[in-house]
Amino acid sequence: MDKFQDLSLWIEAGGVIVIGAVLLLAASRVVQLLANRAHLSPLTVRPIRLLLRWAGILVIVGLLANKIFDVDLMGLIFGGLALVAIGVVAIWSLLSHMTATMLLILLKPFRIHDWIGFPGEEVAGRVVDLNLFYTVLDNNESGEHFIVPNNHFFQKAVRHIPSKGGEKIELHQQLGEAGPSEPVSEQ
Numbered sequence: 001m002d003k004f005q006d007l008s009l010w011i012e013a014g015g016v017i018v019i020g021a022v023l024l025l026a027a028s029r030v031v032q033l034l035a036n037r038a039h040l041s042p043l044t045v046r047p048i049r050l051l052l053r054w055a056g057i058l059v060i061v062g063l064l065a066n067k068i069f070d071v072d073l074m075g076l077i078f079g080g081l082a083l084v085a086i087g088v089v090a091i092w093s094l095l096s097h098m099t100a101t102m103l104l105i106l107l108k109p110f111r112i113h114d115w116i117g118f119p120g121e122e123v124a125g126r127v128v129d130l131n132l133f134y135t136v137l138d139n140n141e142s143g144e145h146f147i148v149p150n151n152h153f154f155q156k157a158v159r160h161i162p163s164k165g166g167e168k169i170e171l172h173q174q175l176g177e178a179g180p181s182e183p184v185s186e187q
Helices: 002-037 042-069 073-107 150-154 171-176
Strands: 115-117 124-130 134-139 144-149 159-161
Touching (some): 002 042, 144 150
Antiparallel strands (some): 115 124, 124 134, 134 144
């Protein structure tokens, strides 16, 4: 009796693989036909076909795991989606800060030693440091340092007063240094 159950299990697993492969091939052909009718280039369709292929393989493997190892397929799917959601939330803030930093470097809305502030807030001072995640403002009047996340510059209005004289350091120069900036004279 055990041999018969093992044989039926292998037959069902083989059926899942064959039916899954046929469905994947049919879905790939349908995508290709739609792409041809829409006059899309193969490079445009390639990511869609790749995503379809991997999703199909994951479904087939999940069905096999469910059949052979008696794994809860829905629990497996929702557990995987929960891990993906946690990962997205965890890196969202980091990506926001790094993207804002790259935009600050490219757009150059201010330089090191420029005075900036946020209207309606007490946060204001001279820019003394910029790194991948935040900008440090030095307020000589109150003796405070403000650490402002770089994505804050794209969410609020910023008051900007350029520095006078030759004490300017470009942001790309500042990022190349290890510590806080030292003023240099322009030549």
